[in-house]
Amino acid sequence: MTNDEVKILQSQALRVREHIIRMSGNGGCFIGASLSCADLTVYLYNKFLNTTKENLQDPNRDYLFLSKGHDVPALYGTFVELGWLEKERLKNHLKTNDHIYWHPNRNIPGIEFHSGSLGHLLSVSLGVAIDCKLQKQNNKVVTIVGDGELNEGSNWEALLVANAHKVDNLCIVVDRNAFQANIQTEDLIPLEPLEKKFEAFGCSVKRINGHDFKEMDKVFSAFPFEKNKVSVVIADTVRGKGLPSIEKRADRWFVNFKDEEVEALLKELHGVAKAELTSETLTVR
Amino acid sequence: MNYEDLLHELATNDKRYIIITAENRAAIRTLPPKIEGQFLDTGITEQTMIGLSAGLALRGRIPIVHALATFLTMRAFEFIRTDVGLGNLPVKIVGAVPGFLSDANGPTHQAIEDISLMRGIPNMKIFCPADEDDMLKGLPKVFADESPFYIRYNNQKPLVEHEDFEIGKAEIFGDGKDIAIITYGFLFNQAYQAKDMLENSGHQVRLINLRTPKPIDEAAVLNTVKECKLVVTLEDHFITGGLFSILSELLLKNKLTADVLPIALMDKWFKPALLNDVLEYEGFTAKQIAEKIAEKIKVL
Numbered sequence: 001m002t003n004d005e006v007k008i009l010q011s012q013a014l015r016v017r018e019h020i021i022r023m024s025g026n027g028g029c030f031i032g033a034s035l036s037c038a039d040l041t042v043y044l045y046n047k048f049l050n051t052t053k054e055n056l057q058d059p060n061r062d063y064l065f066l067s068k069g070h071d072v073p074a075l076y077g078t079f080v081e082l083g084w085l086e087k088e089r090l091k092n093h094l095k096t097n098d099h100i101y102w103h104p105n106r107n108i109p110g111i112e113f114h115s116g117s118l119g120h121l122l123s124v125s126l127g128v129a130i131d132c133k134l135q136k137q138n139n140k141v142v143t144i145v146g147d148g149e150l151n152e153g154s155n156w157e158a159l160l161v162a163n164a165h166k167v168d169n170l171c172i173v174v175d176r177n178a179f180q181a182n183i184q185t186e187d188l189i190p191l192e193p194l195e196k197k198f199e200a201f202g203c204s205v206k207r208i209n210g211h212d213f214k215e216m217d218k219v220f221s222a223f224p225f226e227k228n229k230v231s232v233v234i235a236d237t238v239r240g241k242g243l244p245s246i247e248k249r250a251d252r253w254f255v256n257f258k259d260e261e262v263e264a265l266l267k268e269l270h271g272v273a274k275a276e277l278t279s280e281t282l283t284v285r
Numbered sequence: 286m287n288y289e290d291l292l293h294e295l296a297t298n299d300k301r302y303i304i305i306t307a308e309n310r311a312a313i314r315t316l317p318p319k320i321e322g323q324f325l326d327t328g329i330t331e332q333t334m335i336g337l338s339a340g341l342a343l344r345g346r347i348p349i350v351h352a353l354a355t356f357l358t359m360r361a362f363e364f365i366r367t368d369v370g371l372g373n374l375p376v377k378i379v380g381a382v383p384g385f386l387s388d389a390n391g392p393t394h395q396a397i398e399d400i401s402l403m404r405g406i407p408n409m410k411i412f413c414p415a416d417e418d419d420m421l422k423g424l425p426k427v428f429a430d431e432s433p434f435y436i437r438y439n440n441q442k443p444l445v446e447h448e449d450f451e452i453g454k455a456e457i458f459g460d461g462k463d464i465a466i467i468t469y470g471f472l473f474n475q476a477y478q479a480k481d482m483l484e485n486s487g488h489q490v491r492l493i494n495l496r497t498p499k500p501i502d503e504a505a506v507l508n509t510v511k512e513c514k515l516v517v518t519l520e521d522h523f524i525t526g527g528l529f530s531i532l533s534e535l536l537l538k539n540k541l542t543a544d545v546l547p548i549a550l551m552d553k554w555f556k557p558a559l560l561n562d563v564l565e566y567e568g569f570t571a572k573q574i575a576e577k578i579a580e581k582i583k584v585l
Contacts, residue, residue, distance in 0.1 A: 059344065106372075113343065117367050123333040124368055127340020127348075134303075134322055135344075154364075158333045165325070 001047075001217040009213045012081050013042040014269070017242045019077030019090055021265045027094040028256030029102060030070040032246060036177035036210070036237040037071045037144065041078040043216045044142060044173075048223075053084050056109055062139050065125040068146030068175060069103040069115030070254075076100060076108070084110045119152030121145075122172065126162050129170040140223065144173045148180035151189050156201060159230065163202030166228035171220075172203070174232065175210065177239040181253050194234055203232045210235025245274050251281045288440060289316050291421055292349065295428060296320045302428070303341055307334045307352040309381055312438060331356045335364035335376070342374035347428060354380025354396030354437065355387070362402060369433045370406035376433050378403075383413075383437040384471055384521030385555065385563055392554035396437075400469075401526020403435040404499045410452065411499040412436045415473030418443035423450040423496060437470050444477050447494075455502035461489030464578055465513040467506065467528065469495040472519050475564065478571030483578060501531060510536065510543045515582050517546045519574065524549040546581045548574060 016038045024031040041064075045051065049062040066075055076093075079085040085108065092098030099107035103116030112128075115121050122143055129141040145155065162170055176194070178185055185191050195205045204225035208215045216235075225231040238247050243265055246252035257265065257279050264275035293316060296302040304313060305325045317324045327334040331352050338348035350357070357380050358365070369376045380396060387394040403409050412427045414420035417440040427434050430452060448456055464483060468476045473494050480490045493509060495501065510516055510532075518528045529547040536542060548569070556566045564570045568577070 113339075113368075114371060117363060120336055120364065120368055123336025123364070124340040124343070126333070127337030127342075128344055129340075130325070130337060131341050131344040131346055154332045154336070157330045158336065161327045161330055161333045161337070164328065 001214050006213045009042055009046060012046070013039050015081055016042055016074060016077035017269055018266060019080055020073040021243070021262060021269060023073045023076070023090065023093045024255060024265070025257045025259055025262040028254060029073045029093070030254050031073070032179070032239040032249070032252050033068065033071040033146065033175070033177065034073040035241045035243065036239045037074040037175045038077065038241070039211045039213065040144065040173060040175065040216070040235055040237070041074045042081070043213055043220070045078055045082055047217060048220045049140065049142065051110070053082065053109075056084075059135070060137055060139060063112050063125065063128055063141045065112050065115070065121040065141070065143045066104055067115055067121035067143055068118065068149050071146075071175070072102070072104040075104065075111065079108070079110045118146070118149040119154035122155050123158040126158055126167060126170060129162075129167045130165060132169055133167065139169065140171060141169055142171045142173060144175060147174055147176045147178065147185050147191055150174070150191055151180075159198070159201040159203065162230045167230055168224040168226070168228050171223055171231045171233065174234045175237055176234050177237045179239045179250065179253075183250055198232045202229060204229040205232045205234065207234040207236065210237035211241060242269050243275070244268065245277055253281055255279055255281055286421060287417070288312050288420065289314070291424060292316060293319055295425065296323045301345060301347045303346045303348050305334055305338060305348050305350045307331050307350070307356070309352045311381060312351060312379070312440070331361035332364050335361040335378075336368055338376045339364075339368035339372055339374050342372070342376050347375050347377065349377040349379060349428065351379045351381060353387075353394060354383035354399050355394050358396060358399040358402050358435070365403075365409075366406050370408050373408040374433060375431050377428055377436065378434065379436045379438050381438050383439070385560060385569070386439065386471055388560040388563055389557045391557040395554050397522050397550055397554070398526060399435070399437070400498055400520075400522050400528070401530070404526075404531070408432055409499070410434045410497060412497050413470035413495065414439050415447065415470065415494050415496075416441045416443040419447045419450070419473075419494070419496065422447055426450055426452055439471050441471060441474060444474050450496065452497055453500040453502055454496070455505040456494040456496060457505060458492040458494070459490055461491045462512050462514065463489040464515050464517065464582060465491050465493060465509040466517045466519055466578070467493040467495060467509065467532070468519040469498050469528065470521065472521055472569065475569060475571040475574055476519050479575040479578065482571060482575040486579065488579070488582065495528070498528060498531060501535070503535060506532065506535060507539060507541070510541060514544065515546060515578070515585055516543050517548060517578055519548045521569065522549055524551050544585055546578060548577060
């Protein structure tokens with residue numbers, strides 16, 4: 001990947017973050033997890049998946065499933081940048097005249113399946129991946145899971161089944177932002193050593209910096225990592241990435257910011273000045 | 286023709302069908318080698334099986350999934366509700382040994398709230414065949430339907446030859462106006478014999494085999510209520526949420542009331558034993574059912 005290509009992705013990711021920040025007012029969104037995931041969604045849709053606006057119904061398309069559904073603003077933002085979703089529609093966020101709410105649903109073009117209840121889409125995407133193999137198609141199936149989400153046993157059950165059936169067209173991406181909803185993962189239900197856990201379940205694992213496009217490109221280009229094994233990319237990310245005033249903050253899980261705070265955060269994103277934030281975190285989970 | 290033959294035929298003629306089990310092969314033991322590429326065993330993983338079936342359905346497949354009714358409808362409940370129900374995907378969920386059919390397994394295996402759970406899910410339909418003949422007549426239409434379906438698997442030997450099947454249409458035996466027995470699934474045979482017994486003692490009886498408790502045949506049930514003196518709901522299910530509840534909701538919706546005798550499991554699990562002994566112990570043999578009904582009609 002050339003430096004110019006990196007710059008193009010970075011500037012798209014910056015615009016995706018702007019969209020996310022705008023969705024954090026007027027009702028709010030899960031801003032921290034959305035920001036940690038934004039570089040991954042930008043990379044995957046631009047460089048890894050063959051999915052385009054034209055082939056969204058084509059059975060030969062690649063699939064992306066967002067199992068940690070609460071970071072769907074990252075997807076909405078990415079879809080706007082890809083031209084799949086009109087930018088104007090983001091103003092309908094949380095409004096009854098549209099379908100853009102806190103968790104994904106199939107009314108939005110590009111969303112493959114609804115999620116919100118954690119630990120579901122690994123098995124759903126497994127079914128898609130199995131069928132692609134049965135139909136002898138070469139689709140790639142990517143499922144983004146959260147690290148906190150890995151508390152759910154259904155993920156590990158699905159992994160056993162996936163590797164038993166040698167589903168090597170499935171790629172699991174862990175958005176390893178190191179936070180559960182309200183607390184750091186390692187302080188509640190420790191996940192490390194996470195590579196070893198996935199390996200013990202039969203997966204082939206690589207670990208990257210989830211904000212470094214060159215690293216992503218190197219690793220995803222090697223997919224599938226091993227024949228007959230599910231590939232897992234543990235992407236180390238920063239919750240709230242791009243906004244120092246909320247980065248790695250346990251209390252910035254879900255926030256409904258005031259208009260002036262949204263404006264201040266947009267400035268902060270562009271390195272103008274750190275935002276003064278007074279809105280409290282809302283606990284919805 | 287048995288269940289396995291039917292699946293074999295359907296899968297051979299329509300490649301969209303994919304037969305799946307969470308390592309419960311009782312009803313499909315000889316099938317796997319005959320339908321290569323259309324069979325999956327996910328191991329003892331009800332949640333994963335339902336989730337991946339939703340994924341297969343997204344790809345245009347029609348998954349027919351198998352596991353014990355309890356584990357399917359309860360362990361995997363949220364996956365059924367959220368992935369299959371909310372997705373409105375044509376996954377066909379076949380619950381083995383529902384109701385009394387779990388005989389001596391014990392309460393862990395007693396699916397006697399399954400109707401209650403499944404009917405609460407939007408888009409979900411329910412088929413409870415009376416016996417093997419009813420099941421084989423109904424399944425081709427149930428599998429071809431575009432909705433998710435829960436099926437109470439029941440291959441007991443038939444006492445009657447059933448009429449053609451239609452989703453949402455009950456099968457009615459007789460036109461008696463004293464007593465109507467409304468039932469679904471396995472207890473149909475007991476009800477059928479109880480009807481004979483009651484008729485032999487001078488009562489006019491009609492028997493309604495609901496077939497699909499959801500969508501229910503509202504017209505058939507309402508006509509019955511209007512025409513008959515006593516309505517009996519008979520089910521191997523908790524009193525809560527099953528047929529008695531369905532009837533109650535339907536009557537209230539239509540500003541009706543009726544003399545109803547519910548025969549169900551009254552907020553208790555049943556005594557685990559061999560099937561015939563269970564029926565006897567719990568009071569669900571044809572003779573016991575007929576006696577309960579005769580006693581009730583006496584005081585009306």
